[in-house]
Amino acid sequence: MLEITPATVVQIILLAREGSVAETQLHEFIAGLNADDKAQLTAIAWIGRGSFEAEEFDQAVETAVTEATTPTEDYLMGMPHLAENLEAGLEALGVDVTGEEEDLL
Template identity: 65%
Template sequence: MLEISPAKVVHIIYQTREGRMAEEELRAFIAGLNEDEQAHLVALAWVGRGAFEPEDFEDAVDTAWAERSTPTEVYLTGMPHLAENLEAGLEAMGVDVTEVEADFLDGDR
């Protein structure tokens, strides 16, 4: 279903919450994803903000591919509430990231 690992999405969520000082690092991380991962990340954010329903996820991915006119890292870092949209998207898609978040936070210590 998702062509991006939940761990990468969690990384982006936490990086987004770091604030503007981490924006360059966040952009570099997103730019380093392959094109499938980028399209799925955009689609996940769209589902999270209600632009697409979870059952229309593949349509969201197709739309992300078709409408890409800006680099994904620029588009997503300019999206208001990116972290919240990604969290809501994961939840809507039924992806439980509890363990991934715990692992991510343990790695920060």
């Protein structure tokens, strides 16, 4: 089940939306996450882009762990539409982040 906090994912979404202005900050923020959060973040992005279904979350996390060949921050920052994928992934998982978005804006 989802252990990464929705607020953490929302922070990454907001940084990703800022593009090159926040690139260094986004890179450092993702790099500072623990291994479990990195795997879950990757799984959320994969669900959001349609690589996995929401009910396959645990499998997506396991795949993220076993198939990681580059640093998560580099992989995710190279993903087109990262912010949109994370938003769609959270939505698919039934995670409402309205409060977190308001708190961070």
